[in-house]
Amino acid sequence: MPAAPVALEPMRLALVGVPNCGKTALFNRLTGSRQKVANYAGVTVERKEGSFVGPSRGQRYRLLDLPGAYSLTPTTLDEAITRDCLLGRLAGEAPPERVVCVVDATNLRLNLRLVLELRDLGMPLLVALNMSDLARDRGFRLDRQRLEQELGVPVVETVAIRDGGERALLERLEALPPPAARPAADWLDPTFEQIQQTQREVRRILHEAGYTEPARRRALQRLDELVMHPVAGPAILAALLFFVFQAVFSWAAAPMALVDAGVTWLGAALHAWLPPGALNSLLVDGVIAGAGSVLVFLPQILILFFFILVLEDSGYLPRAAYLLDRMMGSVGLSGRAFIPLLSSFACAVPGIMATRTIPNVRDRLATIMVAPLMTCSARLPVYALIIAAFIPNRPVGAFNLQGLVLFTLYVAGIVAAMLVAYALKRTALRASYHPLLLELPEYKLPNLRNLMLGLWERLKIFLQRVGTIILALMIVLWFLSSFPAPPTGSTGPAIQYSFAGMIGRSLEHVFAPIGFNWQISLALVPGLAAREVAVGALGTVYSLSNTGDDVAATLVPMIAKSWSLATALSLLAWYVFAPQCLSTLVVVKRETNSWRYPLIMAGYLFALAYLAAFATFRVASALTT
Amino acid sequence: MGQAIVAGLIVLMAALYAAWALMPAALRLRLARRFAATARRIGRPAWLVRAVGAIERSAQRSLGGCGDCSAASAAPAPQKRLDKG
Amino acid sequence: MSPLRFSLVADDSHSDDTVDRLPSVPFRILMPPVSLSSLRKGARGTVSQVREDPQTLGDEAQSTVSRRLLELGFIPGEALEVVAETWPGGDPMAVRLGNTLFALRRREAGAVLVAVEGC
Numbered sequence: 001m002p003a004a005p006v007a008l009e010p011m012r013l014a015l016v017g018v019p020n021c022g023k024t025a026l027f028n029r030l031t032g033s034r035q036k037v038a039n040y041a042g043v044t045v046e047r048k049e050g051s052f053v054g055p056s057r058g059q060r061y062r063l064l065d066l067p068g069a070y071s072l073t074p075t076t077l078d079e080a081i082t083r084d085c086l087l088g089r090l091a092g093e094a095p096p097e098r099v100v101c102v103v104d105a106t107n108l109r110l111n112l113r114l115v116l117e118l119r120d121l122g123m124p125l126l127v128a129l130n131m132s133d134l135a136r137d138r139g140f141r142l143d144r145q146r147l148e149q150e151l152g153v154p155v156v157e158t159v160a161i162r163d164g165g166e167r168a169l170l171e172r173l174e175a176l177p178p179p180a181a182r183p184a185a186d187w188l189d190p191t192f193e194q195i196q197q198t199q200r201e202v203r204r205i206l207h208e209a210g211y212t213e214p215a216r217r218r219a220l221q222r223l224d225e226l227v228m229h230p231v232a233g234p235a236i237l238a239a240l241l242f243f244v245f246q247a248v249f250s251w252a253a254a255p256m257a258l259v260d261a262g263v264t265w266l267g268a269a270l271h272a273w274l275p276p277g278a279l280n281s282l283l284v285d286g287v288i289a290g291a292g293s294v295l296v297f298l299p300q301i302l303i304l305f306f307f308i309l310v311l312e313d314s315g316y317l318p319r320a321a322y323l324l325d326r327m328m329g330s331v332g333l334s335g336r337a338f339i340p341l342l343s344s345f346a347c348a349v350p351g352i353m354a355t356r357t358i359p360n361v362r363d364r365l366a367t368i369m370v371a372p373l374m375t376c377s378a379r380l381p382v383y384a385l386i387i388a389a390f391i392p393n394r395p396v397g398a399f400n401l402q403g404l405v406l407f408t409l410y411v412a413g414i415v416a417a418m419l420v421a422y423a424l425k426r427t428a429l430r431a432s433y434h435p436l437l438l439e440l441p442e443y444k445l446p447n448l449r450n451l452m453l454g455l456w457e458r459l460k461i462f463l464q465r466v467g468t469i470i471l472a473l474m475i476v477l478w479f480l481s482s483f484p485a486p487p488t489g490s491t492g493p494a495i496q497y498s499f500a501g502m503i504g505r506s507l508e509h510v511f512a513p514i515g516f517n518w519q520i521s522l523a524l525v526p527g528l529a530a531r532e533v534a535v536g537a538l539g540t541v542y543s544l545s546n547t548g549d550d551v552a553a554t555l556v557p558m559i560a561k562s563w564s565l566a567t568a569l570s571l572l573a574w575y576v577f578a579p580q581c582l583s584t585l586v587v588v589k590r591e592t593n594s595w596r597y598p599l600i601m602a603g604y605l606f607a608l609a610y611l612a613a614f615a616t617f618r619v620a621s622a623l624t625t
Numbered sequence: 626m627g628q629a630i631v632a633g634l635i636v637l638m639a640a641l642y643a644a645w646a647l648m649p650a651a652l653r654l655r656l657a658r659r660f661a662a663t664a665r666r667i668g669r670p671a672w673l674v675r676a677v678g679a680i681e682r683s684a685q686r687s688l689g690g691c692g693d694c695s696a697a698s699a700a701p702a703p704q705k706r707l708d709k710g
Numbered sequence: 711m712s713p714l715r716f717s718l719v720a721d722d723s724h725s726d727d728t729v730d731r732l733p734s735v736p737f738r739i740l741m742p743p744v745s746l747s748s749l750r751k752g753a754r755g756t757v758s759q760v761r762e763d764p765q766t767l768g769d770e771a772q773s774t775v776s777r778r779l780l781e782l783g784f785i786p787g788e789a790l791e792v793v794a795e796t797w798p799g800g801d802p803m804a805v806r807l808g809n810t811l812f813a814l815r816r817r818e819a820g821a822v823l824v825a826v827e828g829c
Contacts, residue, residue: 071781110783110810192762192780199785213809224811228804230797277628282635322794322813325802335802335813436802437778437818440811469646475639529647582647 010051010060011178014096016082016118018111019068020441021104022130025160025450027065030169054174055167064096067356072117073189077356086123087187098124098179100169102158105135105142106442108211112202115151120198121187124179125153128169132157139214147209161447220443227316233323244307245410246403248300248380255299263292264554278482285543286478291471293539293555294532297381298462302455304377308346309454313446317342318438325436331418332425334358335436337367341417344374345410348584352591359435366424368591369601370417372584373577375410378531382575383409385535389560390568412576416608465530473526474536481544495544504541514574514610515567515617519545524580531580566620573616577609657681741826746790746819750800754791755826757784757807763821776821783807784822 017023031050048065066085067078074080081090088095101118103111119125129144148155156172159165190198226232267288274280311317317339325335336358344351351371358364375383387402394401481500495501504522511521519541527534535555542558559568579585585598592598645653657680664677743758763776784790784807793811794804802815 070778073777073781075778107810109808113781113783192760192777195777195780196785199780199783216809224793228794230795233796275628278632279628279635282632318813322802322804323796325813325815326796326799329815435775435818436813436815437775437782438813439782440804440813442811469643472639472643472646475636476643479636479640529643586650 010062012062012064012094012097013173014064014066014085014099015102016066016086016099016114017068017102017130018070018104018114020439021068021102021107021111022160023068023102024065025447026102026128026130026158026166027063028453029160029166031063052170055170057174059174061173063100069114071114072121072187075359083187086118086121098126098173098176100126100128100173102128102130105129105132105157106138106140106213108142108206109202109213110439112206113198115153116198116201117190119151119153126169126173126176127151127153127155128158129155130158130160133159133162133165138217139212141210141212143210147205147211150205150208161450216442223443224319227319228322233319237320237323241410242399242407244304245407246399247307248303249384249400249403249406252299252303256296259298260296260554263288263295267292281482281544282475282478285482286475286540287471289543289555290474290477290536290540291466292536293385294381294466294470294536297384297532297535298459300380300384301377301462302459304380305346305458306451306455308342309451310446311342313444313450315441315443318440321438322436322440327418331422332363333367333370333421334360334363336438337363340367341371341374344371344376346377348372348374348376348581349587352584352587355591365592365597366421368588369424369597370421372579372581372601372605373413373417373420375413375576376531376581378581379575381532381535383572385538385555385559386568386572389556389563390565409572409576416576420604420608466532469529470533470536473529473533474540477526477537477540478544481541495541500541513617514613515564515570515621516574516613517563517567520567520571524578527580529582531575534580564621565624566617569620570613570617574609574613577605577612579605579609743823743825746792746805746822746824747816749792749803749819749824749826751792751795751803753824753826754789755824757786757788757790757822758825759786759823760784761821761823763818775818779818779821782812783810790822790824 015023015027027048027050030052032052050063050065051061052063053060064085066082069079069082071079072083072086074083084090085093086095086099099118101115103115115125115127127148129142129147135142144155144157154172154176156169158169227236267284270288271280271284274283311320320342321335321338324338328335328337337355340351340354340357342351343354348371351374352368355364355367355371358367383406387405391402391405396404477500480503481495481498483498486497496505500522501518503525504518507521507525508516508518511524516524519538522541523534523537526537538559539555542555542562579602585602588598588601589595648656660677661681664674668674749755760776760779763774788808791806792803793806796802800816802813803819804811804813805819806812
């Protein structure tokens with residue numbers, strides 16, 4: 001039977017730790033799907049909170065996952081939030097009642113100092129010795145009880161990536177007496193001497209606790225010599241990235257054909273089953289042709305995310321940042337900008353939010369401004385569609401022409417970003433110094449379970465996106481494309497006479513110089529909400545343009561025969577630059593606290609898009625006629 | 626005729642949803658609050674009041690194109706508040 | 711230009727698979743400490759001091775490079791080895807501090823003074 005009464009209010013906990021200690025895995029392990037992501041009041045930092053229940057007494061807890069911080073003296077916005085939250089300085093945020101400090105058992109020398117800093121602040125602490133199984137397997141030795149004695153705070157072993165690995169933590173949490181109420185902590189940045197004193201104390205404690213660290217495994221040592229080799233390193237990076245693009249095309253081909261076949265079958269079946277009428281057209285031309293066209297690209301997006309997750313989990317990315325730092329420095333960006341920029345390959349929104357780890361505000365701003373140029377996954381359906389329709393599937397040496405073209409598009413985005421960053425840094429955002437100072441964590445074999453969970457999350461997000469906003473826009477577009485109905489005796493597809501046709505025709509004047517026909521011009525409008533919508537919109541527009549029972553024809557052959565190569569290339573060039581994503585602009589506004597930057601960003605990106613498309617169209621037209 | 630009615634309803638719902646999802650977050654929150662307050666005042670039918678309340682709560686979270694990120698969450702950030710040192 | 715070095719203890723053997731630990735400092739007379747920014751790949755030693763570097767790392771006044779270096783473990787007595795350099799220019803560099811790897815630019819490394827081991 002429980003000894004002390006269970007508190008009525010859930011107890012407020014906070015999770016802190018240095019980066020790379022496995023804190024997020026532990027947070028996920030504890031809270032599972034009961035997570036809520038929002039924003040801290042007054043600042044634009046993401047606030048992750050979850051809840052869980054103690055195993056034996058039913059005590060409820062609310063757990064706040066604070067951003068990783070090396071110390072309470074912040075160098076980045078993230079770290080400032082962690083400090084402010086712990087000290088109770090955040091508006092509308094009561095300081096946590098107990099702090100769970102996660103430390104990496106394989107790197108206690110780096111991790112323990114923060115624990116001492118928190119302890120000396122008087123925070124009710126519980127130390128989670130994470131990755132304890134890994135440490136044991138690798139030969140680390142530690143007397144946990146001695147460590148607990150020396151620290152004066154409870155120390156519990158956890159294995160965040162394993163089922164039940166949090167059990168000991170939960171039991172210990174419940175067993176602890178409720179923390180006494182204490183006044184808001186006072187904090188003064190420690191002097192140099194104090195920091196060194198703390199570090200000496202850390203080493204003393206580790207010595208007393210019998211902490212032994214084994215030598216680094218020779219295989220990993222050799223791997224690093226290769227990966228970080230001055231010449232082989234960048235070559236490996238380039239090869240790796242290229243391999244990923246090849247895989248995105250070749251591995252996805254079969255699944256995509258499957259989805260495509262399924263979608264067309266469904267469309268044809270529905271068209272035959274329902275009597276002809278408005279609903280028939282809505283479902284077949286609007287929903288299935290529209291949303292279906294986007295759904296087809298799911299395999300490619302999943303494969304891309306698979307590789308991004310593997311790279312993130314493996315510990316390779318900071319090494320890539322190290323290799324690229326000089327190049328990024330030459331355009332005025334910090335090497336640390338590499339990781340947010342790489343995240344932007346998935347979606348610019350988390351990439352832009354990840355810039356909070358860049359210390360200098362001008363560096364951060366420059367990175368934010370170029371992040372949308374990183375080819376995000378939403379561009380992939382557009383690229384893939386055009387490449388499939390216009391680039392033959394021919395081998396070029398060891399590679400495939402389609403993969404090569406895709407790679408070129410990605411490189412174009414990167415080169416454009418570098419040029420823009422250079423221009424920015426030369427003019428508006430001049431800053432003299434770009435710090436690197438990056439920890440290179442040990443290599444880790446990506447955890448299969450986390451990988452699958454990550455992909456599943458991505459799948460859900462994609463399906464949700466298609467099933468809600470994309471579907472809604474496709475339905476609205478169908479309506480605009482079907483009404484008003486054409487007058488009797490008219491020739492040509494009905495869509496030309498509809499609202500959409502009118503809008504498209506008027507937009508065509510703007511876009512004719514760069515080779516876009518009215519269908520493309522029209523598709524770009526809903527494409528502002530999300531880039532993939534353009535594919536769906538083209539699907540609907542062309543499906544409605546079909547006279548007769550050509551319903552089963554897919555989009556690829558249709559655009560292959562109605563567009564010129566110059567138009568297709570021009571659209572590709574447009575998409576490299578165009579800011580077709582409201583969400584990105586919104587998040588830039590949040591992160592920079594003003595509308596000025598998103599508007600500037602939209603402005604310069606549209607201008608670049610138009611110029612690039614114009615140049616491409618003219619050159620391509622000249623070369624192909 | 627029946628088809629046209631069903632189709633029309635679907636289009637209407639889709640249009641409302643699209644407008645809702647794409648409008649600026651602050652405006653969305655304000656509208657949601659106004660709806661919820663009106664619903665509470667009218668009081669019935671009870672299920673509609675609850676539904677409107679749920680809409681208000683969801684307006685405080687993220688909506689729109691990128692559903693996964695907190696980026697589109699409602700509370701606008703007035704200014705950075707970081708105590709120095 | 712290698713100054714005269716006087717070693718009373720034989721160098722730790724490099725023939726085994728393990729990575730070097732803390733060398734026995736009191737028994738060697740080493741050259742005067744040099745800045746980490748001047749060391750090339752393969753150099754080993756121990757940290758002797760972190761100089762005050764007013765260069766700020768972030769936007770807050772207190773967040774200097776040298777403070778962060780201390781917090782990351784660049785304290786006197788800690789074993790250090792330069793494990794990699796990029797090409798061309800050798801900047802940034804990668805150092806192993808104890809058991810942790812860090813990538814840093816020469817500019818940041820300038821604040822760290824190292825007592826270099828004999829070869």
